[in-house]
Amino acid sequence: MALAPFVTSDHYVSVQAYTQAPREVAIGIIRRALGSRAVASLTSPHTVDHYLEQVHPMLTVALVRARVVDVRRETGQASTVVLRANGAWSGFRPGQHVQFGVEVNGTRKIRCFSVSSSGARPGNRFSVSVKAHPDGYVSQFLHHRLRPGTLVHLSQAEGEFVLPSPVPDDLLLLSGGSGITPVMSMLRTLRDTGHRGRVTFLHYARSRADEMFADELEEIAAAMPSARIHRVYTRRPEDAARGGPSGRFTAEHLEQVGVDPARTPSYVCGPAGLIAAVRAAYDELGAGAMLHTEYFKVPSVDPDAADATGTLTFEDSVASAENSGATILEQAEAAGLTPAFGCRMGVCNTCATRKNHGAVRHVISGAVGANTDETIKICVNVPVGDVNVAL
Amino acid sequence: MFTRRRKPAPVERLSATDHNKAPEPLVGEDAGKRSTVGLDYMTYEQLEDFGSELDDVRQRILNDLGQRDxxxxxxxxxxxxxxxxxxxxxxxxxxxxxxxxxxxxxxxxAKILENMEIGHNVMHGQYDWMNDPMVDGKRYEWDIVAPAQDWKHGHNYIHHTYTNVHGMDRDIGYNLFRIDADQPWYPSHRFNLPLAFMLMLVFEWGVMYHGVELDEYLAGRMPKEEFQARKKRALRKIRRQVFKDYLLYPALSLPLVPFTAWWVPLAVLGGNIVANVIRNIWSFNVIFCGHFPADVQTFSKEQAENENRGQWYLRQLLGSANITGTPLFHLLTGNLSYQIEHHLFPDIPARRYPEAAREVRRLVEKYGLEYNTGRLSKQLASVARQLATLAVRPDDPYKRGNSPESKALRRAQRAARE
Structure with a gap:
């Protein structure tokens, strides 16, 4: 019924084009009619979803919602949440993420999570995988308390970190820690579509116990003769197969796994440190254009704490706080304000706020911006000295 | 780590979508001059205590918000x-x-519930903490011809900040009525009562017209672009509302005509009009009882400048009036029957006002204040009496806006300013 991406050997094609049952066509027409302008005039100033959700929460036309089907423990710290989305969901491309909102004590908490399931299966069922961050309220909630049947509020899938279409023969997928999730979606899709090109997967985890999808990776290695799967355990190298790369990422690892960066489109997802190392290696080899990256965990505090001076002023609330070095969003919340926010990792732009003056450092890129009257994402910027924001 | 400081300039720069600002004091030019609000009742120190006690009440309720709300x-x-x-x-x-x-x-x-308990309260930001787009004060649009954005500016910001301050709060008599003895009398005020009756029937249109602020534009206090933007928003909203209620739904009954009678679409149209008028009458009555009964106090700009927190709260308390009634009655008024608590805490969910009222009445007792409350009939009679008595031409020429004495006074004041 929806536009879930369906994959033939090399191309993504919309399922809708040729595999729809008459019932799904009918539902599609009803859905389009309900979303039409004529119906909107009948329900104005509200949307038709304001009425449909009273009939059934999953019946919405524009609002993407899903039920939790299953919550699976991947490791002691990570879970996979299997979801069944309603018809408003238009599918995802492997590598994309969604904004995931659950209600806790009346408040909707929203975070960004990567889709981890295969993009080759039509339908509205997909999964996200999440590593419970020690301070992450939502990820802890998901890991420990989320139950099947819970209603989840989603965005459409977002993000440019996706497998290209058509898929090139040679590919390098590289991930660190929980950055494996979008890459896992890509790898599963390649397996399910019978991709015959040379796919190299290089993953960095602390230890085997910390690694998500460990067993499935072995199954994929067996099922895809053309794929080579290398895992590096940085804290417990003895867990890994002998002879592979070891330690943190260096340019030699590429050589050891037999990847020529200049000729291999490469997809990297992981913490900022890993991405910086990979980017440096590729730039040195003049292969920067082949590299596609996605940050996974955002450092919430600026590592350069010497900048934590000055006063952060919340102009519209007539309040101020001593700069603690945390992100502006966190400092605002600590000061009792409630700015709008979404993903808290610089993706969704929900928290975009005007900075009246002062310098801020982007916690991911490290770039310092000092323009006056500039719109910034307050979840990924820390103040450098005195800063005044329109909050 | 977290300090509150006084804003250096008047609050004019805030945009219309800032709907749930914490109360902000009116800042005068002479920062050394203190506000005189409430000095009949208590000292500055007591006013400070009063303010922080109410702040505590607010915080206690905010901390307790959750699933039940x-x-x-x-x-x-x-x-x-x-x-x-x-x-x-x-x-x-x-x-x-x-x-x-x-x-x-x-x-x-349905229209009463939508406008009062849902629309009005959601657009105050009372449910913003839920982070749910369906009840988000910034996005909500209500089922009435007045567009949310301009209403929020005039109501949440102007009316709730400068409550009952002459020359600041445009809701004192809505520039139509003389409802307070300190308002200058003009000949049009002779028609206070019949005009009020007429406004009652078309109240939603009055709210819309009030939000366009034509008077502010004509007085040169609003730039042309701003006025035109307001006009455009109002026209768009009117188009949608009129199209839905008075064209689309009657048209949907056209297929019934062959089987029933030719007048069915006209009846549907009439039903929509009556439903809107029912809502108009109800909201007019509730809202007029909020600030217009006798004994509700108004303030001059000079009195209110440089208020402390307690004085801000006290002005809200003395400038509002409650209506008693059953829980169902309170629901249908959108809990605006707790007008006093609403003005003290405009951004906490209205279902908490009865709870807040207990604390407020304790403080009223403690500090010997007045708490204006009564049955709907009593408050309405009081409003009607006010409208009737203040319609009469006063003998004092300085109370008549169009008398030569008043004109001379205004000229002198203008000259003194320049």
Whole structure:
């Protein structure tokens, strides 16, 4: 019924084009009619979803919602949440993420999570995988308390970190820690579509116990003769197969796994440190254009704490706080304000706020911006000295 | 780590979408001059204590918000939607009058609930903490011809900040009525009562017109672009509302004509008009009882400048009046029957006002203050009496805006300013 991406050997094609049952066509027409302008005039100033959700929460036309089907423990710290989305969901491309909102004590908490399931299966069922961050309220909630049947509020899938279409023969997928999730979606899709090109997967985890999808990776290695799967355990190298790369990422690892960066489109997802190392290696080899990256965990505090001076002023609330070095969003919340926010990792732009003056450092890129009257994402910027924001 | 400081300039720069600002004091040019609000009742020190005690009440309730409040507003929305849909269906049966009448009543009730307990309160940001786009004060648009954005500016910001301050709060008599003895009398005020009756029937249009602020534009206090933007927003909203209620729904009954009677679409149109008028009458009465009964105090700009926190609260308390009634009555007023608590804490969910009222009355007792409350009939009679007595031409020429004495005084004041 929806536009879930369906994959033939090399191309993504919309399922809708040729595999729809008459019932799904009918539902599609009803859905389009309900979303039409004529119906909107009948329900104005509200949307038709304001009425449909009273009939059934999953019946919405524009609002993407899903039920939790299953919550699976991947490791002691990570879970996979299997979801069944309603018809408003238009599918995802492997590598994309969604904004995931659950209600806790009346408040909707929203975070960004990567889709981890295969993009080759039509339908509205997909999964996200999440590593419970020690301070992450939502990820802890998901890991420990989320139950099947819970209603989840989603965005459409977002993000440019996706497998290209058509898929090139040679590919390098590289991930660190929980950055494996979008890459896992890509790898599963390649397996399910019978991709015959040379796919190299290089993953960095602390230890085997910390690694998500460990067993499935072995199954994929067996099922895809053309794929080579290398895992590096940085804290417990003895867990890994002998002879592979070891330690943190260096340019030699590429050589050891037999990847020529200049000729291999490469997809990297992981913490900022890993991405910086990979980017440096590729730039040195003049292969920067082949590299596609996605940050996974955002450092919430600026590592350069010497900048934590000055006063952060919340102009519209007539309040101020001593700069603690945390992100502006966190400092605002600590000061009792409630700015709008979404993903808290610089993706969704929900928290975009005007900075009246002062310098801020982007916690991911490290770039310092000092323009006056500039719109910034307050979840990924820390103040450098005195800063005044329109909050 | 977290300090509150006084804003250096008047608050004019805030945009219209800033709907749930914490109360902000009126800042005068002479920072050394203190406000005189409430000095009849207590000292500055007591006023400070009064302010911090009310701040504590507010914080206690905010800390306690949770699932029950979310469930409550969703339940109200559910009932409202059901009433609306059933009412609209009932309107399609004008040939069977009991269903038709129930349909009108349900649609009228649905519009009352939508405007009062849902729309007004959501647009105050009372449910912003839920982070749910369905009840988000920034996005909500209500079922009335006044566009949310301009209403929020005039109501949440201007009216709730400068409550009952002459020359600041445009809601004192809405520039139509003389409702306070300190307002200058003009000949048009002779028609206070009949004008009020007429406004009652078309109240939603009055709210819309008030939000366009034509008077501010004509007085040169609003730039042309701003006025035109307001006009455009109002026209767009009017188009949508009129199209829906008075064209689309009557047109939907056209297929019934061959089987029933030619006048069915006209009856549907009439039903929609009546439902809107029911809502108009109800909201007019509730809202006029909020600030216009006798004994509600108003303030001059000079009095209110440089208030402390307690004085801000006290001005809200003395400038508002409550209506007593049953829980169902409070629901239908959107808890604006707790006008005093609403003005003290405009951004906490309205279902908490009864709880806040207990604390407020304790403080009223403690500091020997006045708490204006009464039955609907009593408050309405008081409003009507005010409108009637203040319509009479005063003998004092300085109370008449158009007297030569007043004109000379205004000229002198203008000259002194320049």
């Amino acid at each position: 979310a469930d409550y507003i969703r339940r109200v929305i559910r009932v409202q939607r059901a009433f609306e849909v059933l009412g609209r269906i009932g309107l399609f049966f004008p040939f069977y009058w009991p269903v038709f009448v129930v349909g009108i009543a349900l649609l009228g009730l």
